[in-house]
Amino acid sequence: MRRRTNRRRHAQSRDPRGHWLLLILILPLAFGALLFEGWTTHEVDAAKTRSDCTTPVPSAVDKGGPVVRLDGGTVKSAGMPARNVALTYDGGPDPVWTPRLLDLLRKHHAHATFFVQGAKAAQHPDLVRRIQAEGHEIGSNTYTGAVMGAASPFRARLELELTQQALAGTAGIHTNLLRLPQTTAVDTMCGPEWKAAQRAGADGYTLVAADRWFRKPSQGVVRQFTQNDVAYHDTEKLLKNPRIGKFTTVSFGAGLPPADTPAPAPERWLGTALVWIKALGYAFVHGMAWVLGIAGGLGVLRLASLVFFARAHVRRLVRIRPGSPWLREITDPVTVLVPAYNEAAGIESTIHSLLGSDHPQLQIIVIDDGSTDDTADLAAAIDDPRVEVIRQPNSGKAAALNTGLAHARCDIIVMVDADTVFEPDAIHQLIQPLAHPAVGAVSGNTKVGNRRRLLGRWQHLEYVFGFNLDRRMFEVLECMPTVPGAIGAFRRDALMGVGGVSEDTLAEDTDLTMALWQAGWRVVYEETAIAWTEVPTSLSQLWRQRYRWCYGTLQAMWKHRRAVIEVGPAGRFGRRGLSYLTLFQVALPLLAPIVDVFALYGALFQGPVLSAGVWAGFLALQLACAWYALRLDGEPVRTLWAMPLQLFVYRQLMYLVVIQSVVAFLLGTRLKWQRMHRSGTAAQHIGQPELGRPVPYESLPS
Known part of the structure; x- marks a missing residue:
């Protein structure tokens, strides 16, 4: 009886099916997530340092305020009113320093403008939502912090679009504020950076530079910081300065409409997908580093x-x-x-x-x-x-x-x-x-x-x-x-x-x-x-x-x-x-x-x-x-x-x-x-x- 049963079972056996074909679907997805993570993390096709300027910015920009709007061929500049300071922070959100800065600002009932990088916003969505929830303003610092003047037109456009999708997926907003990476005062938006600024201005962005450091806060300034320990201590000193009347956001201080507007539903969906892809790539890279x-x-x-x-x-x-x-x-x-x-x-x-x-x-x-x-x-x-x-x-x-x-x-x-x-x-x-x-x-x-x-x-x-x-x-x-x-x-x-x-x-x-x-x-x-x-x-x-x-x-x-x-x-x-x-x-x-x-x-x-x-x-x-x-x-x-x-x-x-x-x-x-x-x-x-x-x-x- 056992021998007959085994023969029957042997006759019912079948050739192997191609289950491994699932690998053809899994590996491209994994490699796609890795490729995206590598591009956004290591800035492929993007210069890490800017080149020297060969042509200065127009005089209307150089002599104007740090907030620049380009309406066709017309340049409009604005600055902060006297005794008003707009604190601005580039990069991030940083999991170490962003929460500390937010705690410090909340303690002094001050508001600031955070120019975030889209890649880091997608990596730390909770921090983006906290920035928004505590009344601060959010601007774009591009997706990877690449030098826009050295980037190809396709790369430059992608830097801005992906940042908007990241903000839509994390906070449901769209921003029209942009700070070009590795620029400070308006005179640094020269040469290739000015061409990049013109392209961004044509797309409706308001460009935000910073006032020169010799300008006194009592005259009204836009201060620029990178999120680190130096920024924290400098912010703490400014917040305790009795000559400053108000700490405000860039848009409010310059008399502009709010920079943060609700993102349309399709953009929020794309943004959510971007956040998931970023999370998958990040987890995959760090997990595989351990596995490897x-x-x-x-x-x-x-x-x-x-x-x-x-x-x-x-x-x-x-x-x-x-x-x-x-x-x-x-x-x-x-x-x-x-x-x-x-x-x-x-x-x-x-x-x-x-x-x-x-x-x-x-x-x-x-x-x-x-x-x-x-x-x-x-x-x-x-x-x-x-x-x-x-x-x-x-x-x-x-x-x-x-x-x-x-x-x-x-x-x-x-x-x-x-x-x-x-x-x-x-x-x-x-x-x-x-x-x-x-x-x-x-x-x-x-x-x-x-x-x-x-x-x-x-x-x-x-x-x-x-x-x-x-x-x-x-x-x-x-x-x-x-x-x-x-x-x-x-x-x-x-x-x-x-x-x-x-x-x-x-x-x-x-x-x-x-x-x-x-x-x-x-x-x-x-x-x-x-x-x-x-x-x-x-x-x-x-x-x-x-x-x-x-x-x-x-x-x-x-x-x-x-x-x-x-x-x-x-x-x-x-x-x-x-x-x-x-x-x-x-x-x-x-x-x-x-x-x-x-x-x-x-x-x-x-x-x-x-x-x-x-x-x-x-x-x-x-x-x-x-x-x-x-x-x-x-x-x-x-x-x-x-x-x-x-x-x-x-x-x-x-x-x-x-x-x-x-x-x-x-x-x-x-x-x-x-x-x-x-x-x-x-x-x-x-x-x-x-x-x-x-x-x-x-x-x-x-």
């Missing part, structure tokens, strides 16, 4: 840990290794299970490599899981009594392995993939750690056979640097999460004790390994047991394979989550292995696309030299660790040239796999045992002694 720092630190810590534990692994855990004086050599007969589904291209090479093993006592069981090609016939045609072929309807890889397990006659079981080619001594080396009574399973060393093309080289580097270096660390920490399906040895009683190979997940090898830990068995890595496998040769095949692996791993992690709170070997595996997988193989890859976007933001807005330096430093660290991993596995280091290219394509594909898998897991999608197109090239490196043989321990670098 933490992720970078964890990445460096991971690389350092891999090298440290790999070196510890090299120095040997002799108590569970062949050659130890108290461990016997294992020569017991072995049953090899070969599940196969449409593997006609490679099944003969796999079987012949097994028959060529220097461990002669073998029972080789090929389980054909409903293949539609000649897989079963090719296997059956091999004339050797050690080879048995079992045919069954398509039920999935786990079911095929259980079928083979039911026909096994030996106490040691080796499970292999049908595209894997074994070195002659691989099986003998693989089973030797089983001499230790606590070891229930052994992971072999899987190498990439078809590595001549770029995609194959990338996967070769991942197998050596990623998988095998991880396995060395996992063995030392006693938390090996996976004995790969390509090459793994098991005690038969350990397998039967956990109920065989579970059909609950798509990563049956990971699920089985975790179950063995929970049953109290240890799992180790034997790097001298080498098997060659054929990896996908196209990005689409690679996507399907890794999607299935990642999805199945998530299922297995969830299934065995209680290991985190258990004791003994199960608890060590849960707290170390599951935590490691959750952090480095799920959480960080989920954030990786956003981190990449943020790295692009840093290159654009925070200096390409710094970003390139950080990237180059991390790449150099990875190359050093990869060199060590290749050295441990006896692989030529010339393959490292492909690693920098891996960071631009291959890594992004792996991140998308994780994202797709997590979404599919949360939605409960089921996947089939997917078939990869084989070309039978897994054994192309067999017979090349300079490749793939681990370096003797005594010759390894310290």
Whole structure:
């Protein structure tokens, strides 16, 4: 009944859907918010210092008051009446000094004019509303404080329009007062700044400069401050000056209509959207700065840990290794299970490599899981009594392995993939750690056979640097999460004790390994047991394979989550292995696309030299660790040239796999045992002694 149920469930499985397409919508939105935040924060395309004036302002402006209105070609100036002072503050609102200045003004019952920057107004909307609520006047200091005379016409117009939208979204107002950044008295509105002033005046703005400092407050002045501690103390002195009769706003003192008028509804809606975009960009930038720092630190810590534990692994855990004086050599007969589904291209090479093993006592069981090609016939045609072929309807890889397990006659079981080619001594080396009574399973060393093309080289580097270096660390920490399906040895009683190979997940090898830990068995890595496998040769095949692996791993992690709170070997595996997988193989890859976007933001807005330096430093660290991993596995280091290219394509594909898998897991999608197109090239490196043989321990670098 259970077998029929599993077959029915397998038949109902479906191919993966493109959930990751949501990323196409999310990433542009994130990058758009970052781009806007970077533009408004770092003033791209805007001069930070003004150029020297080549032409003065018109005499009517130079000799007039600090409040300038341009009506066509006519210049109208105004100033403050005697004993009236208009306090004006540029920039902000500032979260530190604006509240202090407002408290000081309220204490003395004075009013002022705040020329705010739109970007900061959108960032601190509550302060804008407080300025308005306490009766102060609000003017524009442009959106980013850019020098308007140096800005392009498009940039200048955008500076003013975005500021109006920010004020509409925060306080529901529109202002006609403008102070050009980096100008003081009217004579500083010269040269390019005067042209910018004329354009703004044509749009209905009243330009506000400041009186020269030698003009006495008793004569009536417009005073200009930047929001800081100096402005606070100078304001305090002015407010205590008995010669000043009134502190007023610019519009009221100059006899102008109120500058603040209600903004129309469409502008308020646009302003609200602007405030949200600004808040999103600001939160995203600062949040990702922390994430990037933490992720970078964890990445460096991971690389350092891999090298440290790999070196510890090299120095040997002799108590569970062949050659130890108290461990016997294992020569017991072995049953090899070969599940196969449409593997006609490679099944003969796999079987012949097994028959060529220097461990002669073998029972080789090929389980054909409903293949539609000649897989079963090719296997059956091999004339050797050690080879048995079992045919069954398509039920999935786990079911095929259980079928083979039911026909096994030996106490040691080796499970292999049908595209894997074994070195002659691989099986003998693989089973030797089983001499230790606590070891229930052994992971072999899987190498990439078809590595001549770029995609194959990338996967070769991942197998050596990623998988095998991880396995060395996992063995030392006693938390090996996976004995790969390509090459793994098991005690038969350990397998039967956990109920065989579970059909609950798509990563049956990971699920089985975790179950063995929970049953109290240890799992180790034997790097001298080498098997060659054929990896996908196209990005689409690679996507399907890794999607299935990642999805199945998530299922297995969830299934065995209680290991985190258990004791003994199960608890060590849960707290170390599951935590490691959750952090480095799920959480960080989920954030990786956003981190990449943020790295692009840093290159654009925070200096390409710094970003390139950080990237180059991390790449150099990875190359050093990869060199060590290749050295441990006896692989030529010339393959490292492909690693920098891996960071631009291959890594992004792996991140998308994780994202797709997590979404599919949360939605409960089921996947089939997917078939990869084989070309039978897994054994192309067999017979090349300079490749793939681990370096003797005594010759390894310290």
